[in-house]
Amino acid sequence: MVAMSEEKKVRILIAKPGLDGHDRGARIIARVLRDAGFEVIYTGCHQTPEQIVSAALQEDVDLIGLSILSGAHMYSFPRVMELLKERNAEDIAVIGGGIFPLDDIPKLKEAGIKEIFEPGAKLDDIVQWVSRNVVPREAMAV
Amino acid sequence: MADKKLSESEIERIEQEYRDWLDEYQKAVQKVPERLERFSTVSDMETKPIYTPLDLKDKDYARDIAMPGQYPFTRGVQPTMYRARLWTMRMFAGLGSAKDTNKRFHYLINHGETGLSTAFDFPTLMGYDTDSPLARGECGMCGVAIDTLEDMSQLFDGINLEEVTTSMTINPPASIVWAMYIANAEKQGFHRGKLGGTIQNDCLKEFIAQKTLMLPPEPSLRLVTDTVEFGTREVPRWNTISISGYHIREAGATAVQELAFTIYDGITYVEEAVKRGLDVDDFAGRLSFFWNSHIDFFEEIAKMRASRRLWARLMKERFKAKKSRSMLMRFHTQTAGCSLTAQEPYNNIIRTTTEALAAILGGTQSLHTNSLDEVYMIPTESAVLIALRTQQILAEETGAANVIDPLAGSYFVEALTDRMEEEAMAYINKIDELGGMVAAIERDYPQMEIADAAYHFQQQVERGEKVIIGINKYPSERPSLDICEIDSELERLQIERLHRFKENRDKNRFQKAMDDLRRRCEGPPCWENNAMPALVEAVGAGATEQECCDLFREVFGTYTDPGSF
Numbered sequence: 001m002v003a004m005s006e007e008k009k010v011r012i013l014i015a016k017p018g019l020d021g022h023d024r025g026a027r028i029i030a031r032v033l034r035d036a037g038f039e040v041i042y043t044g045c046h047q048t049p050e051q052i053v054s055a056a057l058q059e060d061v062d063l064i065g066l067s068i069l070s071g072a073h074m075y076s077f078p079r080v081m082e083l084l085k086e087r088n089a090e091d092i093a094v095i096g097g098g099i100f101p102l103d104d105i106p107k108l109k110e111a112g113i114k115e116i117f118e119p120g121a122k123l124d125d126i127v128q129w130v131s132r133n134v135v136p137r138e139a140m141a142v
Numbered sequence: 143m144a145d146k147k148l149s150e151s152e153i154e155r156i157e158q159e160y161r162d163w164l165d166e167y168q169k170a171v172q173k174v175p176e177r178l179e180r181f182s183t184v185s186d187m188e189t190k191p192i193y194t195p196l197d198l199k200d201k202d203y204a205r206d207i208a209m210p211g212q213y214p215f216t217r218g219v220q221p222t223m224y225r226a227r228l229w230t231m232r233m234f235a236g237l238g239s240a241k242d243t244n245k246r247f248h249y250l251i252n253h254g255e256t257g258l259s260t261a262f263d264f265p266t267l268m269g270y271d272t273d274s275p276l277a278r279g280e281c282g283m284c285g286v287a288i289d290t291l292e293d294m295s296q297l298f299d300g301i302n303l304e305e306v307t308t309s310m311t312i313n314p315p316a317s318i319v320w321a322m323y324i325a326n327a328e329k330q331g332f333h334r335g336k337l338g339g340t341i342q343n344d345c346l347k348e349f350i351a352q353k354t355l356m357l358p359p360e361p362s363l364r365l366v367t368d369t370v371e372f373g374t375r376e377v378p379r380w381n382t383i384s385i386s387g388y389h390i391r392e393a394g395a396t397a398v399q400e401l402a403f404t405i406y407d408g409i410t411y412v413e414e415a416v417k418r419g420l421d422v423d424d425f426a427g428r429l430s431f432f433w434n435s436h437i438d439f440f441e442e443i444a445k446m447r448a449s450r451r452l453w454a455r456l457m458k459e460r461f462k463a464k465k466s467r468s469m470l471m472r473f474h475t476q477t478a479g480c481s482l483t484a485q486e487p488y489n490n491i492i493r494t495t496t497e498a499l500a501a502i503l504g505g506t507q508s509l510h511t512n513s514l515d516e517v518y519m520i521p522t523e524s525a526v527l528i529a530l531r532t533q534q535i536l537a538e539e540t541g542a543a544n545v546i547d548p549l550a551g552s553y554f555v556e557a558l559t560d561r562m563e564e565e566a567m568a569y570i571n572k573i574d575e576l577g578g579m580v581a582a583i584e585r586d587y588p589q590m591e592i593a594d595a596a597y598h599f600q601q602q603v604e605r606g607e608k609v610i611i612g613i614n615k616y617p618s619e620r621p622s623l624d625i626c627e628i629d630s631e632l633e634r635l636q637i638e639r640l641h642r643f644k645e646n647r648d649k650n651r652f653q654k655a656m657d658d659l660r661r662r663c664e665g666p667p668c669w670e671n672n673a674m675p676a677l678v679e680a681v682g683a684g685a686t687e688q689e690c691c692d693l694f695r696e697v698f699g700t701y702t703d704p705g706s707f
Contacts, residue, residue: 019264019280021353024393027593027707028600044705045353070264075279102622119484120613123604
């Protein structure tokens with residue numbers, strides 16, 4: 001089910017930006033990805049974009065999963081992308097999950113979010129997406 | 143059901159009939175198999191095909207069920223229940239600015255709601271003013287933005303606060319927001335002794351599930367106890383805590399976990415108030431509860447009936463309450479947000495309807511029904527109207543409210559009620575062994591029980607064992623729906639108003655009030671150091687919500703989510 005580099009496992013940061021405390025989904029996704037063989041770090045709730053990007057760099061992750069249900073994504077998601085650019089870390093892929101008005105999804109993708117998973121998304125679809133689309137960052141620096 | 147014990151010969155006859163039926167059943171399922179491999183509730187509690195008098199043969203009606211308004215209150219907290227007065231139709235509402243929400247309050251009242259319920263935005267819930275850098279992008283999105291007394295005054299403009307009761311869903315900053323409510327009411331000429339309502343103010347469930355976190359457990363409990371003490375003395379019609387299971391269930395708990403953890407939180411609040419020197423019969427009558435009404439119809443009814451019996455028994459036996467009033471499990475209910483789907487959202491009307499009916503048959507005192515579009519955003523007026531009409535139709539057209547506790551005596555419902563109580567008591571005993579709820583929280587016990595239950599359910603959905611129409615059966619795309627929009631200028635305007643307000647306040651009065659608040663918080667917990675009188679003065683002097691919260695953070699320390707999964 002999982003395709004990954006033999007030397008280095010894909011490392012994932014699951015993060016909750018902003019003041020939203022709804023963490024049921026984020027915790028399930030973190031567990032599912034861990035059970036699928038990825039290395040997963042979960043930040044817990046109430047992280048600023050600055051804290052998320054710092055954690056991502058400190059933990060040397062290949063993927064950031066942002067979970068938000070409060071409607072504040074149009075500030076925090078582009079801000080995370082901005083900070084990754086400032087820190088020369090644009091090769092870290094970013095995906096999102098939670099609640100998004102349909103009209104906002106194309107805007108988020110334009111800002112650089114690779115995929116948005118909405119309520120009802122299959123757990124296996126998320127695992128498959130990560131397996132197919134994320135490789136360890138070292139492997140990319142050819 | 144007979145209300146006397148069955149005789150030996152009657153039991154034998156029923157047992158024989160049961161065995162004959164079982165034979166026929168097993169033959170029949172050879173030809174047409176059972177529809178599912180396993181039949182269980184949404185909490186994964188297995189249910190049998192049928193329940194009979196044999197399941198209740200040791201039941202003592204007078205002892206275990208009794209009449210409504212009689213210990214242990216299984217059938218309801220009042221003798222009359224809905225024959226005299228329907229549950230309060232109390233729709234959770236909040237969006238944008240205080241003026242926007244005031245408009246929504248009036249809309250709901252004009253369409254027949256009978257109590258107010260306030261949803262605050264995330265900065266307000268977390269104790270930040272709109273101008274905090276942490277509040278960027280969050281103003282008014284999930285509820286109303288409240289920073290100052292002026293906001294509170296706009297929020298309740300045109301509402302008679304002695305006639306209408308108000309619930310406010312607020313936790314770490316509850317004491318401050320309640321102080322604003324009281325200060326505003328008194329400014330309008332209302333008397334605090336006549337104010338009725340509820341503040342959620344249930345800090346324990348934040349650590350367990352909802353995660354609006356601010357202070358560590360001990361000072362959080364101190365402030366909750368301050369509000370209980372203040373309410374008992376000065377605002378006797380107010381429910382100072384809404385001990386909540388709703389959020390615990392939304393986080394993924396089973397019905398039994400919701401029941402057990404919530405009731406144990408209640409036990410803890412009673413213990414804290416008793417430690418403060420209050421007499422249980424003076425305050426327990428104003429503790430209220432808040433249940434989820436999830437999609438599994440009978441499980442919820444049984445849970446609510448069991449909750450009344452459990453609480454009554456604990457209040458009598460564990461806390462030696464003497465007054466009946468002290469033993470009553472009075473509760474508000476909200477239909478389950480987590481049961482709704484973004485796909486085919488009009489299906490949510492059906493889900494909310496059956497969940498509302500379960501709450502009515504479960505004997506709730508107050509009810510909020512979710513709107514079909516709440517999976518996306520705060521509801522539009524047309525969506526919220528359907529949700530309110532749902533309650534009114536159930537109340538006035540279906541007859542569901544005309545007979546008290548109509549499902550009592552059902553072999554299934556009584557057996558399930560008993561089982562809920564039994565399994566909840568096992569958890570309660572376990573938490574006793576762990577040293578209480580604070581100790582359990584520090585060990586991550588309820589949090590991980592909930593995470594495991596949430597994961598288990600999600601795997602069942604993934605495998606198609608638990609069906610959700612539109613998700614894993616008859617799957618459907620998310621439609622484009624007209625949803626409520628929040629003015630993008632709101633944040634800027636709110637910040638401007640906030641700054642003007644702070645410039646215009648009496649700075650001496652403000653400072654004096656904050657100094658008094660600090661002195662009280664730094665001293666040991668007791669009536670002389672109760673934060674509430676100082677908060678009422680402070681917010682009256684123009685203190686903002688964040689200024690009071692920052693004082694609490696400085697004196698008591700802060701708590702952050704440990705991030706376990």
